[in-house]
Amino acid sequence: MELVPNYYKGRVALNVLAGSVDNAKEIYEAADGHVVCGVLTKNYPDNDSCIADLKKYQSAVNNAISVGLGAGDPNQSKMVSEVSQVIQPQHVNQVFTGVGYSRALLGQDQTIINGLVSPTGKVGYVNIATGPLSSKEMATEVPVTTAIALLKDMGGSSFKFFPMKGLAHKAEYKYIAKACAANDFSLEPTGGIDLENFEAILDIALEAGVTRILPHVYSSIIDKDTGLTKPDDVAKLFEIVKRKLA
Template sequence: MNTNIRFYKDRVAINCLAKNVENGSMVWEASEGYSAIGVLSNQFETVEEGISYVEAFRKKVPCVSVGLGDGDPSQGFKAAMIAGSTNPGHVNQVFTSAGFAAGYLKAKGAENTAINALISPTGQVGMVKINTGLLSSKEPDAVVTVETAIAMLKDMGAHSVKFFPMGGEKSLEELKYVAKVCAEQEMPMIEPTGGINLANFETILKVCLDAGVKKIMPHVYGAIIDKETGNTDPEKVKLLLEKVKKLV
């Protein structure tokens, strides 16, 4: 996996949102560079608008994570197109669009951008939902073993498993199994996402560390965003980094 994401001790980075370039720069500094700053593709009317914004963002923030927005499958194509033209470091995809993103980014020479793919908890340890795409998400659930899902993602050229929505610690036992299989099948990275906050961050991170996954990038969004300003709070990012340093 080639990516310009910086990982603390080559293991952990934090994925956070930012309201704007200024806020993103502050968050980046607060994380000491061990982060990918999220920019959601659903805020742009066109791919071209997104490309311009991410290019401006990267002048202040070296690593950008082009996101979908709450796992929105309608944004997969747009996110991949933006990432292909900006080589931001990280791009989010749903399960069914990971292969397209991998092919497109390779064709565009975006070699430093890691691609994740979204699989979802089912309430049953060892089983995950993979029909997270635009059309498939409207059909009856496609539930497969974690082993099969991760093997399929590797077939498609994805570099990371995004496990969402976790509901905080609600899906902790499922995460533990997904992380174990990631380590066994040598999937380079795992990204637990959904309901992660300052209180449960260490618990969730430790599960992934203990499983032996090479790289871990928890997504921490709403819990560290100031509700009045809409900015991600740099002081809370510093607290997250302290927790990372405590565990790694």
């Protein structure tokens, strides 16, 4: 099963939710394979049922799977790690404190693991207290470059900045993009991204020089009646990506 995603074949790929195996296939085709299909552990009652379902997704999209928490829920951290150990997906979503556990259980360094950090309202600082217990305490604000170094120490691959609320934290995001570029670290902007602001958010990361960018575009492109991600919208996002990288 392919562990290294198309993410590494270009500077940008997409992370979108797959509502079904067929939906995952449609998404994968719409983005010409430059996508990881998010499946949320929060939607399953236990590890076994999640693993059984994820194996179907894996077969359908050449393992372009992103094992998700579910709105950054820290209580899903352990389940994400344990499911990923078995599945060996291309991408894993983790809270900051769960990155080391995920990397150790995976037993390899190819799968991308992001570490969730949150806005603080202060340019140059992020909140790393995003774990099951730490998220209940006071925010722990650390310099962005320190957070990157800590993630690297734990085997992390990428900075997941969430919740961005679109461009509400633009100045903070710009600083993070420059820091990721300077430290050769991937960046995953997440939260409130839609067809209207996607290009502006992508531009900031590209102009900063970030070499690997994985925007998460979730609820804004989901059909409210079916609960499935709209392949046509994925295609529109991918057209923007191709235009920017041309």
